Amino acid sequence: MKLSDNKATLSFSNGRPAIELPVYSGNIGPEVIDIRKLYGQTGMFTYDPGFLSTASCQSAITFIDGDKGELLYRGYPIEQLATQCNYMETCHLLLYGNLPGAAAQTAFVKNVKYHTMVNEQMQFFLRGFRRDAHPMAIMTGLVGALSAFYHDSTDINNAEHREVAAIRLIAKMPTLVAMAYKYSVGQPFMYPKNELSYAGNFLHMMFATPCEPYVVNPVIERAIDRIFTLHADHEQNASTSTVRLCGSSGTNPFAAIAAGVACLWGPAHGGANEACLQMLEEIQASGGISKVGEFMNQVKDKNSNVKLMGFGHRVYKNYDPRATLMQETCNEVLEALGLQDDPLFKLAKAVEKIALEDDYFVSRKLYPNVDFYSGIVQRAIGIPVKLFTGIFALARTAGWIAQLNEMISDPEYKIGRPRQLFTGSPRRDVLPIANR
Numbered sequence: 001m002k003l004s005d006n007k008a009t010l011s012f013s014n015g016r017p018a019i020e021l022p023v024y025s026g027n028i029g030p031e032v033i034d035i036r037k038l039y040g041q042t043g044m045f046t047y048d049p050g051f052l053s054t055a056s057c058q059s060a061i062t063f064i065d066g067d068k069g070e071l072l073y074r075g076y077p078i079e080q081l082a083t084q085c086n087y088m089e090t091c092h093l094l095l096y097g098n099l100p101g102a103a104a105q106t107a108f109v110k111n112v113k114y115h116t117m118v119n120e121q122m123q124f125f126l127r128g129f130r131r132d133a134h135p136m137a138i139m140t141g142l143v144g145a146l147s148a149f150y151h152d153s154t155d156i157n158n159a160e161h162r163e164v165a166a167i168r169l170i171a172k173m174p175t176l177v178a179m180a181y182k183y184s185v186g187q188p189f190m191y192p193k194n195e196l197s198y199a200g201n202f203l204h205m206m207f208a209t210p211c212e213p214y215v216v217n218p219v220i221e222r223a224i225d226r227i228f229t230l231h232a233d234h235e236q237n238a239s240t241s242t243v244r245l246c247g248s249s250g251t252n253p254f255a256a257i258a259a260g261v262a263c264l265w266g267p268a269h270g271g272a273n274e275a276c277l278q279m280l281e282e283i284q285a286s287g288g289i290s291k292v293g294e295f296m297n298q299v300k301d302k303n304s305n306v307k308l309m310g311f312g313h314r315v316y317k318n319y320d321p322r323a324t325l326m327q328e329t330c331n332e333v334l335e336a337l338g339l340q341d342d343p344l345f346k347l348a349k350a351v352e353k354i355a356l357e358d359d360y361f362v363s364r365k366l367y368p369n370v371d372f373y374s375g376i377v378q379r380a381i382g383i384p385v386k387l388f389t390g391i392f393a394l395a396r397t398a399g400w401i402a403q404l405n406e407m408i409s410d411p412e413y414k415i416g417r418p419r420q421l422f423t424g425s426p427r428r429d430v431l432p433i434a435n436r
């Protein structure tokens with residue numbers, strides 16, 4: 001971060017002298033006003049619920065230009081990564097800052113594969129859950145529980161521990177998600193098969209059984225890999241900020257990532273893919289395309305509390321580039337599976353078209369986000385709706401851990417501790433119970 005020639009002056013109407021605040025520039029994107037000394041100099045805090053204008057850290061990992069609809073991981077456009085690289089290369093990029101050459105890629109993949117199994121005890125822990133537990137409830141527990149099994153990689157201040165924890169998390173997430181699925185359907189857990197690709201192995205653990213050979217469909221494998229790449233990171237979103245805040249106390253990486261999983265679950269964030277598919281299914285059940293207008297009226301009615309799930313984004317005020325790629329993947333998968341006439345896909349396209357022509361959405365710059373089409377692809381592949389957010393968590397783990405490790409290596413990092421504007425009662429005395 002460079003000191004800008006630009007300076008900010010904060011003046012007050014009550015006669016307090018004005019203060020000058022330094023301004024820093026990044027390499028691209030808006031400049032930031034450094035308010036770290038504001039409280040010391042003025043006794044005042046800033047107020048910004050939801051971080052609408054607050055940069056909580058400096059980061060060199062992911063950049064989003066929300067107006068242009070551009071997403072870069074370490075400078076590379078998501079369109080190029082999704083079409084020219086695989087998820088393992090993307091993980092390497094996020095973690096180490098560069099796309100690996102052939103030798104580095106082989107070594108990285110080998111390292112990840114070495115860690116794909118989970119401690120056998122994990123399955124006994126998993127068996128404590130109800131069979132109908134939501135997979136994200138299970139994932140929150142399982143990821144946090146990793147810290148009870150891998151004591152040699154829990155010291156966040158030790159660079160070697162951080163490195164091993166990163167690889168372990170990326171390697172074990174598919175195993176845990178697949179175990180959560182197998183448990184819910186009462187099938188035996190399938191051990192990882194390291195001869196397969198990362199995505200292929202995930203499909204194997206999900207859909208193979210010990211009874212018959214399972215052959216990975218290359219179109220599905222590529223689609224899953226692309227879903228992973230598209231979800232791998234997204235700068236300081238709610239779950240990533242949660243991971244950073246949680247990790248800033250010095251807790252172990254597994255605990256910090258478990259906090260990210262918990263945050264991701266919400267329907268305004270990663271849970272939107274599940275909520276979006278449920279929404280489409282409900283419109284379909286109520287009459288399909290002919291009922292879209294009625295549904296849109298509910299969405300636009302401020303008293304209804306109904307949102308068009310998979311639409312809108314805090315940062316994108318243009319088409320989410322991941323949604324475009326996801327729609328392409330959707331086409332490919334449906335065609336490969338002979339499901340071109342999938343009614344939900346048709347419905348989703350109709351909803352999108354109506355929304356993009358409606359002044360409510362146009363004036364608020366609401367466009368489809370990554371979750372609008374991802375559910376349709378996953379459903380076509382045979383992934384149950386409840387598992388969608390688990391797959392998002394699996395993929396986002398690379399971003400979470402890269403961001404966590406970046407924060408710990410940043411000499412400027414401090415425990416996160418926001419301030420508040422207090423609106424409660426001033427000091428008062430406790431009365432004896434009979435007088436309250």
Ligand code: CMC
Binds near residue numbers: 310315
């Ligand atoms: N449907 C209907 N109205 C919407 C929607 C929507 N999906 N999204 C935003 N709006 C309206 C909102 O009511 C507000 O209207 P008004 O100005 O009249 O009060 C205006 O658009 C601005 O929205 P906001 O709530 O101030 O925007 P935000 O930045 O706080 O929220 C969001 C962003 C993603 C939480 C929100 O757009 C939303 O809830 N979308 C649906 C859930 C969703 O798809 N989430 C996935 C996000 S992408 C993947 C991820 O990050 O996990």
